[in-house]
Amino acid sequence: MVRAPDPAPAEAPDGISASAARAARDLRVVFSRLRRRIREVARDEDLTPSQVSALTLVGKHGAATASALASAEGVRPQSMAAILAALEQHGLIRRSPDPADGRRQLVALTESGRERIEDDRQVREEWLARALADRYTEDERRTLIEAFALLERLTRQ
Known part of the structure; x- marks a missing residue:
């Protein structure tokens, strides 16, 4: 089910466009949810x-x-x-x-700690790759890859 987009915030901070404020909010929310979901996948219950x-x-x-x-x-x-x-x-x-x-x-x-980290990383990556393969078309995955390239700029100083 496709969710209707939330309306843009009523007011953006001074000097920031409404689209930038909305993108920031949506990005934060989606990444928080994705991070939470990825954590659930790992075997960190103990x-x-x-x-x-x-x-x-x-x-x-x-x-x-x-x-x-x-x-x-x-x-x-x-x-x-x-x-x-x-x-x-x-x-x-x-x-x-x-x-x-x-x-x-x-x-x-x-050695057990190293294995634990690597096993958890592999489980998370496999879950994410499977979810991307199952839920998105090839064109949508290419769009995500292009978006990630844009988001990479946020991480550069």
Whole structure:
């Protein structure tokens, strides 16, 4: 079922066209829904969103201190300590002394943690590829690819 487009916002902020304001709102809503749906697809039921986020962060950036992870995630060090304790209990991370400063510990992924991240990524990508194949025509997928190229400009500084 095709949904009728929502009316444009009554007023856009000064200096911003109504179409830009609407595109911004629609983009935010769609990406939020898509992100939520993709999260549902992964097998993260035994981890909280904060734990998944911290695990992913360690996977992307490599070994880091708990305080660096807390800063990157925007949480208190005590909260990050609890998150890391849970991840360690699941066998997804390990802690080891920092070679540069033995008083600190570095958090790194275990092999199980690496596999977990890769498996979850693959499940998400397969779901998304299947959904795109099942719900869109070839022409519609090409249109999406063209739109993504335009959206890529938003990510450039």
